[in-house]
Amino acid sequence: MGKKETLIKKVSVAVRHPLSAGKRLTKRLLKKPGRAAVVLFSLCTGLSLSHAGIAAEALVAVASNFTAPAKDLAAMFEKDTGHKITLSFGSSGKMLAQIVNGAPYDVFMSADQAKPEKLEHDGLAVKGTRFTYALGTLALWTADSGSSAEAILRNDQYQHIAIANPRLAPYGVAAxxxxxxLDLTGSSQPRRVMGENITQTWQFIASGNAEIGFVALSQVMKDGSITSGNAWIIPPEYYQPVKQDAVLLKRAVQNDAATAWLAYLQSENAAVILQRYGYGNFPVTP
Amino acid sequence: MHLSDSDLSAIWLTLKLATLVTLILLVVATPIALWLSRSQSRFTGVVSAVVALPLVLPPSVLGFYLLIAMGPNGPLGQFTQSLGLGTLPFTFTGLVVASVIYSLPFVVQPIQNALTALGKRPGEVAATLGAGPIDSFFHVTLPLAKPGFLTAAVLGFTHTVGEFGVVLMIGGNIPDQTRVISVQIYDHVEALNYGQAHTLSGLMVAFAFIVLLALYGLRRRNKQGGGSWL
Structure with missing residues (x-):
């Protein structure tokens, strides 16, 4: 009885510190081959349990405009399901290039529709898993809370207006x-500065270098209200909706965590979080 | 090979920026290097460390803090505004200032090394022959330290051509103003126009290779006693 317990202890030590304890254990087990078989068996079952498991892991590539809500959602998802989600943020274009070149992502949450579509078409994503997880809302924002972003634009009181590069970012196209x-393309052109993505665009305005600029509402909104400065939520009829699509990538066909995550994005819980960050077309009080 | 108008404008802008920055740096870096190589002051360590900082800082970090410092609420920005110059981000002048800071160690260090290797002796000999300090610098020190100055100029130029993180942060991607080659390549890559990115990158590699090859070729000839060059 006592002997058995010490053996179990040593096995667990060996599992945790395979290099240090391994030698002594092997020596002991070699003396008693019967016991060795038992130990090996229990080791194998232990390993397979954690593999076939209830809890799985997924690596998710997320467009940078969705950073804040994705973090909230991942925390809730992990608590609700026991699965583990690792988030990786960046521009959709860079992530697409990485996926094409073998990046180990399980899910791709793009800032647009074109890139997930392309992956589906090229056979790198699982057909039929693509859906719109968020509808981006555009806001004209100034870091100065004492003024109105809309008035600055309409009264032409700015030296620089920041937008995301329309070649790269769907929010730039919308801007x-x-x-x-508003018939302001010509007059704003010479004063336009471009961020390579929506995060950098926000930075130009937040640092005061551009008086106003077009950002994603999600960047300046939390819990349903504007966090700082002043924002004009652009009426949806002024631009084509910014549809952001997610898709399951080929390598994750068997990944329970990845499929559960995609389902979770379409749940009621997710809808609540999305609203709080200003995604979707619904009335918001600034 | 096809280069669009915006590619050509980015190339032209980059060459203009690098040339201007190199010229300014040669003027700014020489007195610093001279002081560092001659002075016995205990502050030389501090100054050397400050000069070398841009080597260590990630360019995008440097660019981010320049954006804040040069902005309307930053100390540099308030200074330029008080002079009636406005703020520097999103302007060609701003890029020049940022690049001078960013490429400073690449110009100071080769000149400093050359001057240290030269020692004080040539200057002292010139003084005994009646040369003033300025005369002695231009007619004795400068010609003797020429290889160091050439290396400094080439490194400063090529390093500015290759600059990306700083420009991305403070440039704002404005055609003919701040959209340099590296930003243009990045745009092509992000927009998945790999063909155009390959063309521009290939040109850049070829250019840098030729310039560096010329530099090291000259150095080799000089070492072998090919006589004075330049």
Whole structure:
């Protein structure tokens, strides 16, 4: 009885510190081959239990505009399901290039529809798993809370207006459409500065270098209200909706955590978080 | 090989930036290097460390703090505004200032090494022959330390051509103003126009290789006693 307990203890030590304890244990086990078989068996079952398991892991590539809600969602998801989600943030273009070149992502949450579509078309994503997980809302924002972003734009009181590069970011395309709609394309052109993504665009405005600029509402909103400065939530009829699609990647066909995550994104819980961060077309009080 | 108008404008802008920055740096770095190589002051260590800082800081970090410092609420920004110059981010002048800071160690260090290797003796000999300090610098020190100055100029130039993180942070991607080659390549890659990215990158590699090859070729010839060059 006592002997058995010490053996179990040593096995557990060996599992935790295979190099240090391994030698002594092997020596002992070699003397008693019967016991060795038992130990090996229990080791194997232990390992397979953790593998076939209830809890799985997934690595998710997320467009940077969705950083804050994704973190909240992942924390809730892990608590609710026991699965583990690791988030990786960046621009959709860079992530697409990484996926094409073999990056180990299980799910891709893009800032647009075109890139997940392309992956599906090229056979790198699982057909039929693509869906729109968020509808981006555009806001004109100034870091100065004492003024109105809309008035600054309409009264032409700015030296620089920041937008995301329309070649790279869907929010940049939407910003151009808004300027076009307001008939301000020409007058804003020489004063336009471009961020390579929506995060950098926010930085230009937050640092005061651009008086106003177009950002994702999610960047300046938390719990349903504007966190700092002043924002004009652009009426949805001024631009084409920014549809952000997610897709399951080929390597994750068998990954329970990845499929559960995609389902979770479409749940009621997710809808609540999305609203708090200003995604979707619904009335918001600034 | 096809280069668009915006590619050509980025190339031209980059060459303009690098040339201007190199010229400014040669003027700024020479007195610093001279002081560092001659002075007995205990502050030389501090100054050397400050000069070398841009080597250690990630360019995007440096660029981010320049964006804040040069912005309307930053100390540099308030200074330039009080002079009636406005703020520096999103302007060509801003890129020049940032690049001078960013490439400073690449110009100071080769000149400093050359001057240290030269020692005080040539200057002292010139003084005994009646040369003033300025005369002696331009007619004795400078010609003798020429290889160091050439290395410094080439490194400063090529390093500025290759600059990316700082420009991305403070540039704002404005055509003919702040959109340099590296930013243009990055745009092509991000927009999945790999073909155009390959063309521009290939040109950049070829250019850098030729310049560096010329530099090291000259150095080799000089070492073998090929006589004075330049």
């Amino acid at each position: 151009e459409q808004v300027l076009e709609h």
